[in-house]
Amino acid sequence: MRLFLSVRVRFAPSPTGSLHIGGARTALFNYLFARSQGGKFILRLEDTDFERHQEEAEANILESLRWLGLEWDEGPDRGGPYGPYRQSERLELYQQEARRLLEAGLAYPCYCTPEELAAERERMRREGKVPRYSGRCRNLSPEERAELEAKGIRPALRLKVPAEGQIVVSDLIRGEVVFDCSTLDDFIIMKSSGVPTYNFACVVDDAHMKISHVIRAEEHLSNTPKQLLVYRALGYEPPAFAHVPMILAPDRSKLSKRHGATGVEEFRAQGFVPEALLNYLALLGWSPGDEQEIFSKDELIARFSLEAVSKHAAIYDIQKLTWFNSQYLNLLPLERLYELALPFFRQAGLGEEIERAERDYVLQVLATVRSRARTLVELVDMSSYFFRDDFAYDPKGVDKFFRRPGVAELLKEGKEALSRISSFDEASIEAAYRRLIEEKGIKGGDLIHPTRLALTGRTVGPGLFEIMALLGKERCLARLERAAQWIEENI
């Protein structure tokens, strides 16, 4: 690994939507690389497309990154030595740099209208040719230019691309990738509106922000020769490049909205915890080389390297993400779990109950239930009867356990047995129940199953005696009574 004086990497999303998992992983790799190298992780917003810009998108993306725990050292919200960090606020810089190229004769104004260009492209395509700009405006005489200017046409600016030669992209993940200049055309660097295009703004910013490594998705590999041309024209030393493989949808196509949940925000809403998503994403396209799967953020930082990033695209698998999530639900400190689950309790209408309950009680509930939940949504759902009494009985459970003759009476006997216990702990409860089971000469399940239904409304859940001890004597007795009555009235 080469040692750089100062590693500076950036994540540069365009605020046109929410952060999807591909972007999140790119951000993560940048973050891990920066942290592992003692460098800086910079956030920059590429918001030069005013048409597609979405007001909420910026806040949304920042929030998703924060939620994932990818804190940045410099960015639009916190500034830094090379700001501003929004391209829309750096327009003078691009114009200044563009002027330099114009004056040096490395770029030229183009007066073609978008319509003309589109028509030209279309014609070339129809003729089976590769659509490339003809270079029509490249050799305009000063008189012709003056004439067009006089008509009031605002030109775009194009970079002069050499007709021959090769551009070599040296990529940390892919090695040397060679592009022939003949496949490129004089591309636009400044739109007629005075706003830079991506390939220009990106280079100007990376150079001015002293970016040492550009780590981005593979879809940008084909743009890189153009950007290298811009570096050359501007006289800047290019950074190192690392193009990470794409994340594909299960049908092998590029991720889009129609593939269900692909946004960080959506996963969050579905009850995934950031630790799990981060861990899952890290292992999608990167491998530590051994068989460990669960990594804390610090472990990831310690072990990450760009060399170990794979070359081929990965298909994301919601099932494996779900597995990671269930692992973390069991691994996380209870306090952390509480914090993460709270919004979901509120959403389920249990906010008040949670706040009224003893913190310790809530933590015990979470500890009891968590091995069964795969998401926070499930966790909350499985906890609900610990916080409210007015649940309904599962109809299938009713058919199975409440329709047996004598169940109401049995439940009352159970209640009776429980009422005599002085210390309402798990062992005493079980002892009392086992005694009753023996006395009645029934099977354990004959009492246990109807009791669980009476106490929780459900047929599945944690061990019954665990549930009872947690609920406490009073609530157990009340719920058994309620169930016995319900059976007498409804069956």
Add this chain to the structure above:
RNA sequence: GGCCCCAUCGUCCAGAGGCCUAGGACACCGGUCUUUCAAGCCGGAAACCCGGGUUCGAAUCCCGGUGGGGUCACCA
């Protein structure tokens, strides 16, 4: 279509010429534990895209084919 990238179980990864009878994980199937459901534990099925080379020896190197992906805008 041109250019570029890629190719190991269904999916994510390991493998950097002999350690491969190809390893792990998810999912799947079976068993175990058990008051239910999970979790856990044990076991099973499941892959080197094809064809040529190079080599004593190739999943690993080279070439070709095929397949998949990306990109070709006054989008980023």
